[in-house]
Amino acid sequence: MKVLVIGSGGREHAIVRALADDPAVTDLFCAPGNGGTDDVATCLPVVATDPDQVAALATSLGVDLVVIGPEAPLVAGVADAVRSAGIACFGPSAKAAVLEGSKAFAKEVMAAAGVPTARSAVCTTAAEAATALDDFGAPYVVKDDGLAAGKGVVVTSDRDEALAHAAACERVVIEEYLDGPEVSLFVLTDGDSALALSPAQDFKRINDGDEGPNTGGMGAYSPAPVVTPEIHAKAMRQIILPTLQGMMKEGLPFTGFLYAGLMIDAQGQPKTLEFNCRLGDPETQPILMRLRSDLFDLLWAATDGPQALVAYEPSWDRRTALGVVAAAHGYPLSPRKGDEISGLPADHEDCMVFHAGTTDQQG
Ligand code: AMP
Ligand code: GLY
Numbered sequence: 001m002k003v004l005v006i007g008s009g010g011r012e013h014a015i016v017r018a019l020a021d022d023p024a025v026t027d028l029f030c031a032p033g034n035g036g037t038d039d040v041a042t043c044l045p046v047v048a049t050d051p052d053q054v055a056a057l058a059t060s061l062g063v064d065l066v067v068i069g070p071e072a073p074l075v076a077g078v079a080d081a082v083r084s085a086g087i088a089c090f091g092p093s094a095k096a097a098v099l100e101g102s103k104a105f106a107k108e109v110m111a112a113a114g115v116p117t118a119r120s121a122v123c124t125t126a127a128e129a130a131t132a133l134d135d136f137g138a139p140y141v142v143k144d145d146g147l148a149a150g151k152g153v154v155v156t157s158d159r160d161e162a163l164a165h166a167a168a169c170e171r172v173v174i175e176e177y178l179d180g181p182e183v184s185l186f187v188l189t190d191g192d193s194a195l196a197l198s199p200a201q202d203f204k205r206i207n208d209g210d211e212g213p214n215t216g217g218m219g220a221y222s223p224a225p226v227v228t229p230e231i232h233a234k235a236m237r238q239i240i241l242p243t244l245q246g247m248m249k250e251g252l253p254f255t256g257f258l259y260a261g262l263m264i265d266a267q268g269q270p271k272t273l274e275f276n277c278r279l280g281d282p283e284t285q286p287i288l289m290r291l292r293s294d295l296f297d298l299l300w301a302a303t304d305g306p307q308a309l310v311a312y313e314p315s316w317d318r319r320t321a322l323g324v325v326a327a328a329h330g331y332p333l334s335p336r337k338g339d340e341i342s343g344l345p346a347d348h349e350d351c352m353v354f355h356a357g358t359t360d361q362q363g
Helices: 010-020 051-061 071-076 078-084 094-101 103-113 126-136 159-168 229-249 284-290 295-302
Strands: 002-007 027-032 065-068 088-090 120-123 140-144 153-156 172-175 182-189 194-196 219-222 256-264 270-276 321-324
Touching: 002 010, 002 051, 010 027, 010 284, 010 295, 027 051, 051 071, 051 078, 065 078, 065 295, 071 078, 071 094, 078 088, 078 094, 088 295, 094 103, 094 229, 094 270, 103 120, 103 172, 103 229, 103 270, 120 126, 126 140, 126 159, 126 172, 140 159, 153 159, 159 172, 182 229, 182 295, 194 229, 219 284, 229 256, 229 270, 284 321
Parallel strands: 002 027, 002 065, 065 088
Antiparallel strands: 120 172, 140 153, 140 172, 182 194, 182 256, 219 321, 256 270
16 A cells, blocks of 8 residues: 655654554655655655645555644645545545634534533633633633644733733633643544544643743653543543534534543543644654554544444553653744754664654765
């Protein structure tokens, strides 16, 4: 089988590496890829958010399956364009990706399906924002409604900072602060049935002692012992499955990876912080290090239509996998580009280096 992976991050590197190990995959492409993916896949340039370009590339390569890693191409409709070109694609339609693309929409789906989440208000004016902040009290949680590459959420006890973030966004969701350990739960879904991946925990604040700003995640590990089998079952029953059914009811069946960011409260009740339409980065790297089943089979089965996944049960390495992000100077506010990376450990079975946004120049 010929597979094309779209993206250039650490998550895509991990997906490409897992597919490269899969005997069913004969030809592997990654576009645009990075300085690490080109060790295991043929990398080709593409504007990943351009649906026509990606569909044309997939057609010219004659691939059997396209796997889309990041949210921006999904929200832009790349999966729709690939499927319209008659090629199987793993990833939700643009309409279903709105579950990540609009936090207000996600809140509506959760309310309709009775999914546990923080109480919230959608605000477009300063007066609405001020009222909502005072209703919920400190710490304040203010979320840009749209995609913001990990920078859209401000959690602060400073009311002025919360108001300023609301003023800087067109539309925000302001919500009640939830306390507890945070976990990332991923499922593969064909829109109807869902197969859970082993859960992970990521850690978002940069700098020692969690003193820096939020990032997309500075490291992650899997499994996440805080997700007991009971909590896992609750999350599937109360959050994942009702959300998938809710999307079906809206006429927007969700296929691909669904990612629920959950807060586990003191009573062991998981509550939804957000949904994403993709795998997490950096959670994917440790999760896929532990996957013993063939990734291609799982992705392929999920493109096969409703209930296709019911027959699958992925197997996992029981050992813990841990990933740490080494970021560019100045990350996340103003990362410095072009620095040489040296001193990386060699890849082997127990230790892998995943690249994000790197290029290989003269080795
Ligand atoms: P989100 O993109 O919605 O997951 O928000 C980014 C991060 O902000 C989350 O991973 C949490 O660490 C934090 N966060 C989001 N919503 C809440 C909330 N209601 N209570 C506390 N922390 C939150
Ligand atoms: N690690 C969080 C995310 O991928 O959104």
